[in-house]
Amino acid sequence: MSQYSTTYVPKSSFGKWFESRLPIASLVHSSFIAFPVPRNLTYFWTFGAILVFMLVAQIVTGVFLAMYYTPNAALAFQSVEHIMRDVNYGWLIRYLHANGASMFFVAVYIHIFRNFYYGSYKAPREVLYILGVIIFILMMATAFMGYVLPWGQMSFWGATVITNLFSALPVVGETIVSFLWGGYSVGNPTLNRFFSLHYLLPFMIFGVVILHVWALHVPGQNNPTGIPIKSGKDAVPFTPYATIKDIFAVVVFMIFFAYWVFYIPNYLGHADNYIPANPAVTPAHIVPEWYFLPFYAILRAIPDKLGGVIAMFSAILVWFLMPWLDTSKVRSTAYRPLYKQFFWVFVAVCILLGWLGAKPAEGWYVIVSQIATAYYFIHFLVILPVLGFVERPLPLPNSILESVMGVQKGGAGMPAGANAEPQSKG
């Protein structure tokens, strides 16, 4: 990095004047230009940028949709059809927004499993990771409330089922549910407040994203080896290396996104949601959006109302404990031969749960759901803590540089000890 300046020095007199009053230019410079990035990052590390792009895309399309949408139980369904048929490019904006939610979750699940695989949640990145889990929970709340707004059959019954989860709470459950509904069933007051919160939550997500990025910039990024940056040779500056790579990844992701929007815009939706909400009839087969399916399968696996609700919420809450449940000192699964197998079994179980969540809750589907649910929790509560003690990890490379370039005897004329740079201390 020696050829790049790491500190920001304003060149113009206006720059100097402004810098002494609001040092935002040096903040941007140190965070997104000179910031050292491990030189061995793969494309799995571009999903943070993809997620920022998706959040902005959802906010922009959402702000425009809100100009044409009417949050009233009698008018909402028609206003969505109005957007689709009458508003100029309304179909495009709505399909971008509806499929954008799914793309957001595609990206966030890759981001989360990358974090699981490379141990990014471990010290010193626990707070960074916990902020990420909070963002995920906010995303789920936002997506759920957004899905209610078109006021079709799936909207209405999805809202009914999910709000009724809270009725499982003893004593206060029924009161909480009537406060969520603003009535005695899901109705116009429910739709109004969901619209209000659906507009609010993305900005709360934005706020937590800022904290998430801030927390990232304290220890810096993890990398495929899991070992920290020890010298300047392990890193490249954020700009241009990470910036251009992120932009390229975002563009590739946009192609993927565009395929859904332009070729199969309703593939991830449900035909029943093109039927206006009818409180007297439940669709024969109600399923949540695909990104909720694993959690929905866990809910249905437990043959007890309160138990099912507790299991479903625990399935996410257990993530908060992961930095402490994982006892292994090695971050990257690349050096954990046993955990690598368990990791892929866990991925398979999550996909299996997702598949089961879309199936009717009957017969052997229930049995398999119960086994998969049990394994899901065993992974976190038994396998993660025990493996740290019984597993013998592979030898770690001495540095990121060594993992990329191979062991370099003498380091091309570099004097011995040059690796021990002072900035890596502490």
Added chain:
Amino acid sequence: MAETTTHVAEPTRRDFLFIATGAAAAVGGATLVWPFIQSLAPDAATVAAGAPVEVDLSPIAAGQIVKVFWRGKLIFVRNRTPEEIKAAEDVNLASLRDPQPDSARVKPDHAQWLVVYGNCTHLGCVPLGNQGEYNGWFCPCHGSVFDTSGRVRGGPAPINLPIPPYAFVSDTKIIIGQEEATA
């Protein structure tokens, strides 16, 4: 940054003012939250819309289930056949998840009429009538089974379909929303 001095050895009148001001702010803040939380509850118009509704039973044929709404909630009015009544009465109560005799779920001398809330007690879907193992209701969402008395007999639902407050105005008319027939 200029240094600021705040350290004082003894508690002072200023400490008292800090605590008193902080306490007043905390109480004030908590009080201010109250109206906002309360605004989420069912509003006056929604409560007013919960006035009792009358249902004419005469057009309901034997074996038929009619759906009506009271306070925005779905209610089933079922004209039970003699076989359905017998099936509901001949049940070993000890085998039920939420034990309740059929006689406690209908009005005296009106065993023919079953009036229950129409949302599954699990997560609120509308069960399908005349279906399931006991020919009562079957919920398509998560597989709860109810008998011809609306009692839960299988699946994840924790309790029976509740009975709304209602009363018989005459043999062919009920009023839903009040326990007395003084309409």
